[in-house]
Amino acid sequence: MKFFIDTANLAQIREAQDLGVLDGVTTNPSLMAKEGISGEENVINHYKAICDIVEGDVSAEVISTDFDNMVKEGEVLAALNPKIVVKVPMTKDGVKAIKYFSQKGIKTNCTLVFSAGQALLAAKAGATYVSPFIGRLDDISVDGLALIEEIRLIYDNYGFTTQILAASVRHSAHILGCAKIGADVMTGPLSAIVSLLKHPLTDSGLAQFLADHAKAAGQ
Numbered sequence: 001m002k003f004f005i006d007t008a009n010l011a012q013i014r015e016a017q018d019l020g021v022l023d024g025v026t027t028n029p030s031l032m033a034k035e036g037i038s039g040e041e042n043v044i045n046h047y048k049a050i051c052d053i054v055e056g057d058v059s060a061e062v063i064s065t066d067f068d069n070m071v072k073e074g075e076v077l078a079a080l081n082p083k084i085v086v087k088v089p090m091t092k093d094g095v096k097a098i099k100y101f102s103q104k105g106i107k108t109n110c111t112l113v114f115s116a117g118q119a120l121l122a123a124k125a126g127a128t129y130v131s132p133f134i135g136r137l138d139d140i141s142v143d144g145l146a147l148i149e150e151i152r153l154i155y156d157n158y159g160f161t162t163q164i165l166a167a168s169v170r171h172s173a174h175i176l177g178c179a180k181i182g183a184d185v186m187t188g189p190l191s192a193i194v195s196l197l198k199h200p201l202t203d204s205g206l207a208q209f210l211a212d213h214a215k216a217a218g219q
């Protein structure tokens, strides 16, 4: 399973890249706003900076909601760097735009997916990635991981090549659940990725090893 980081924060992207386990980045307009990035030129420069840090795909979301402008915006974004994946919302115009981009060989990430029916449409339109938001489903007491399972079954039934990018991941249990089900990618905050490292027995075991070593060395 690929690990994407879900942030527009360059320091966090660098930290995840340095860890050696990063396969890509997802951003969205809220995450860009959180970093204070606004205005076309700044947004473009920020995407370029992200592409310079990571080796894998970088999702850049369109702001337009109508087909013509989604296409214009997406083509500008895609031309920035071959790593760019145009992120398009799951709407009627969005599905049409995904079909258009897929015919042009431009990678897409269909975002704001909350049902298996939406995921099926995204795959039929030729999306490179589909992003079911599992954390936001959990927030409204709907089982997010169950949706990933449903989409996995449907895609496998028909051999769809659209990659399931489990989004809105909040913690290590989400990451493990996605890995067990067979999500192709998960995207989450740095804290969720780093939390996989943690186990109290690792900490106490290491402390014991170091103490025993120091004792034997007469320190």
Ligand code: E4P
Pocket (backbone or CB within 6 Å): 006, 026, 027, 028, 111, 131, 133, 135, 136, 167, 168, 169, 187
């Ligand atoms: C997906 O690509 C989105 O950026 C994201 O995962 C949303 O997550 P949130 O629910 O934590 O905002």
